Amino acid sequence: MNIVGHVDSLWRYPVKSMCGEELKESFVGFSGIYGDRLYAFRSSAAPKGFPYLTGREQQELLLYRPRYRHAENMAKPTNLAEAEAIAPGLTPVYASPADLEVDVETPSGESLPIGDPRLISKVRDGIREVHELTLLRSDRAMTDCRPVSLFSLQTARKLSEELGSELDKRRFRANIYIELASEKGFGENELVGGTLRIGTKVVIRVTDRDPRCKMITLDPDTGQANPEIMRRVARDHDGKAGVYGAVLVEGIIRPGDEITPLNK
Numbered sequence: 001m002n003i004v005g006h007v008d009s010l011w012r013y014p015v016k017s018m019c020g021e022e023l024k025e026s027f028v029g030f031s032g033i034y035g036d037r038l039y040a041f042r043s044s045a046a047p048k049g050f051p052y053l054t055g056r057e058q059q060e061l062l063l064y065r066p067r068y069r070h071a072e073n074m075a076k077p078t079n080l081a082e083a084e085a086i087a088p089g090l091t092p093v094y095a096s097p098a099d100l101e102v103d104v105e106t107p108s109g110e111s112l113p114i115g116d117p118r119l120i121s122k123v124r125d126g127i128r129e130v131h132e133l134t135l136l137r138s139d140r141a142m143t144d145c146r147p148v149s150l151f152s153l154q155t156a157r158k159l160s161e162e163l164g165s166e167l168d169k170r171r172f173r174a175n176i177y178i179e180l181a182s183e184k185g186f187g188e189n190e191l192v193g194g195t196l197r198i199g200t201k202v203v204i205r206v207t208d209r210d211p212r213c214k215m216i217t218l219d220p221d222t223g224q225a226n227p228e229i230m231r232r233v234a235r236d237h238d239g240k241a242g243v244y245g246a247v248l249v250e251g252i253i254r255p256g257d258e259i260t261p262l263n264k
Helices: 059-063 080-085 117-124 153-163 187-191 227-236
Strands: 005-012 021-023 026-029 039-043 065-068 102-105 111-113 133-137 148-152 176-180 195-198 202-211 240-249 251-253 258-263
Touching (some): 021 065, 111 117, 148 153, 153 176, 153 187, 153 227, 153 240, 176 187, 187 202, 187 240, 202 251
Parallel strands (some): 148 176
Antiparallel strands (some): 005 021, 005 176, 005 258, 026 251, 039 133, 065 102, 148 240, 195 202, 195 258
């Protein structure tokens, strides 16, 4: 069996552009990581095709820490085992609105419900343009392009070498960080067009490389920007780093899971 790598860590982002949370395991559904990017702030100043407020406009968004209030019910669908036991394996029931309640810790340490008007006021504070913000909640992940993003530790190391300073992998806001067996920087590019099994069940089709933006320049702990990162990626790597995938078979994945190709 040809193993191309292992899962290093799993991440989801309950609120688009806010801080992510590392997971011990994750249900990966057709719409992506369970609980990923279900909330976002719609901005009146944003283009209609991409109507969200993000860290590009408000860098401090990365310093807000959202957490599901009932975390025990947001690890995976509650009827997952029963649904999988019914041939050929049925789609489970997703979380109820009550389970989707989120509290957000602000940079100052205050905890506010996601729908609290005071949170919107804090998020909007200091933005140059006039942004009228509206909270959005979706039953599917409000990801930029595809349901799942993958990024290798080798790519983070390669970019660190090129820039002469260590880059935190969290800058790249992936769902699945992987350790490649090839140990090649940008080695995940070679997976595009192929299909991967992750763990014992999940199957992902790697669709395309991930076009990057200002978000990767922002330090995940301070929100401060380093524009040289984006310049380097644009100049030497076609403006892309990491890959996107579409989920073909749902299931649970965990850190340490093997990643094996099914075809190319």
